[in-house]
Amino acid sequence: MNPIDCYAPAGTAGARPLHLVSKDALGAWREVQPETVITWLDAHGFDASAGSCVVVPGADGTPAAAVLGIGDTLDPCAYAHAPRALPAGDWAPAGDLDADALRALQLGWGLGSYDFDRYRKAKPARARLALAAADAETLDVLAATARVRDLVNTPTQDMGPDQLEAVARGIAEAHGARFEAITGDALLEQNFPAIHAVGRASHRAPRLLALRWGDDAHPHVAIVGKGVCFDTGGLDIKPADGMRNMKKDMGGAAHAIALAELVMARKLPLRITLLVPAVENAIGPDAFRPGEVIATRTGVSVEIDNTDAEGRVILGDALAYAGEQSPDLVLDFATLTGAARIALGPDLPALFSNDDAMAQAWLDAGMQARDPLWRMPLWRPYLRYLTSKVADMANAGSKMAGSVTAALYLERFVPKDMPWAHLDTYAWNDSDRPGRPAGGEALGLRAAYGMLRAKSGG
Template sequence: MSLPDGFTTTAHDATPLYVVTRLGYVDWRTRQPAPVRAWLDAQGFDGSPGSAVTLPTPDGAIAAGLIGVEDLLDPYAYGHAPFALPACRWALATSLDDTERAALELGWGLGAYRFSRYKSPLRPASQLVVDEAASETRDILRASLRVRDMVNTPTEHMGPDQIEQLAREIAQAHGATLEVVAGDDLLTRNFPAIHAVGRASHRAPRLIGLHWGKDSDPCVAIVGKGVCFDSGGLDIKPADGMRNMKKDMGGAAHALALAELVMARKLPVRLSLLIPAVENSIGPEAFRPGEVVSTRKGIMVEIDNTDAEGRVILADALTYAGEQNPELILDFATLTGAARIALGPDLPALFCNDDALANDWLAAGERLRDPLWRMPLWRPYLRYLTSQVADMANAGSKMAGAVTAALYLERFIPEARPWAHLDVYAWSDTARPGRPPGGEALGLRSAFAMLKDRYPA
């Protein structure tokens, strides 16, 4: 398997690279010859986080490089290096433990990433020398970049059929089976809510199911919202709200990447990945405000707002997930703007009906610098989803929008089944080290670590 951008296995003529913290730099500097100290002082380098400097040879070549970081365990602390340093090969010259080295490698790969399908980068990323052997860190990096690539790709090239094709390729690579229910077959197979949301598009809505693992292993169900473009439907979004709605399949991207990671690392689970993939389009067949939509579970849902479509398709997928008799259910969804208002773009909102599951995921997030924040399943707010003509409405009051969306989803989870829902932004609005603007994986690394802890290989 080829290396991601920013890496090489060729150590010949590689330039030494030193990693320093601001405090550690003081000691490192004192051990250097006087000309090196003078050069560093002239450059104003002090080991500050996000800084980088090169040291010259007497003939003007590059003798070594230094990068400053704040937290040796934070992958993003290294994210500036691939483009802050000259584009050559770099070999780590600082002694780091295995966890710190993994953070460096992951952060380097995240920082080296540029979405290049339609536009070539202005310059190549610097290359870090790594071992040829496959590693868990590299698999985690590939999963993170999978999310970025999928979210960054416009709907023209990342519709329901393309997500299905990606799932098919991943299934074939790992010996999984794939089932797809598409178009009007959704009605005959009892997935009416997915059909209702996607029927107006020229691309058929579908439920993509990937199944992997031994029957004797515990079942884990992973569900991802796959709205490949969200116009808002007949409750149409304004232009600024619609601009980046290619990213509304970010939940599906996270779910597919996590499933691929579980299979690549061969966790001892029976995996059931479910992605309802649709476009929420406007047309003669579009579902309408005030309509009552049936669901696989038999709950009748009044459509209060066609722009609250993600929870509608997830209802069928979560019900089907529960039918697999899983030990736990995880879902990822770019579900509400309310979660972003509450927590901003970097903190996914975690809703969970099981304290042990929630605590495990939160602890993994803290340990891996991949944070999330638990929000309440405040069930009295179910009153905001009351319908006068159906069992419930898909939306309602603007109060506690992220909470009511999670409460809606919970109605489709089997009783007493551990379930966690991550309302994730899947996007970086601004350029930061290791985080170029565009698609972003959030909560993915911590989700895998949580699963790995629960199901050790």
């Protein structure tokens, strides 16, 4: 889907009026409407409930206007039902909307119009939003969200480590960034043994993708994303229902790539290093095995308790490498644990951080962008669940506090006193809702961008 297609070109004439009304404002709005309109709305029982919509006919019976019931005027999803509820054609917001509400409307319209149509015919034209002037930043945020959705929705045969590399390389070229990929046995030569161990069984070579962009004088942010392009669970194989959607296990990489692309598109005064360990956790003669002790970049030895806890293993090497670049802060995104979903459900990513100020900034940005997340504790006494009798630590070992122990594992590979935050995100919608179509989803992305924009002063 091209996100721009849901907007009418600037200067388009003939758009029909779209009234945006909340329950609290319904009474005052009705007072200035013609009696015929009030009668029509009453006949349909319209009470401006969030997510409601009524089309008002003209004298000839064709749609003349529409009324949209909305809730939180700053929540993009408050408007996201409109593109599918309205007849095809162009619609322009009626009345006065402040700049923040207009941006929310614009973004929500795009989120609600999204379709993943790579493998099927595009759906018929829908309603388009006509604005006097589109907000460029909102278009970039929408494009970043669509990037995450498209990457996650693409099946693994077309989104393996090599295709993910091609996407990241293309983005680097588009924005004048430097790019490199360390692939296959070169990972061993350049001391990324954990990434190699997880990905070595696949016919598609594991790799570390690295993109660098920005002025050395600007604050340096390292962005790391888990790129497990498919996760069978390895030799600790997942059951069928657990494996069904594992094309989405590169959702962390999708978030990291889209965030880097958004920062570059907006030219924020930041220097960024994007790192994506891209692998397929496959089953084969050379698959890593339960009980093996693998090396890592930092020299910490790791006993493999469970081959299905592979995401943290590849992230350990990537986080260690990120720390070597001496960034001002490190962010990582990962579809890391089912435990986070059990704790918080699908809509709330779990945030872990060793820096209270950064965590609060990300939480605050999430509230402002209506892209919420929830902070979870780095409860270090639970490191006991990662104890190994033959190595420095194990990659798993207990069903207790699964998302916490996964975050504690990652923290072991972040330099001490370096500000770091980890987002355990689902990257998926299980069902269709306005603005949240079933399939791949960006969760925590807008919040992360808002935090970085505020940090940069951009």
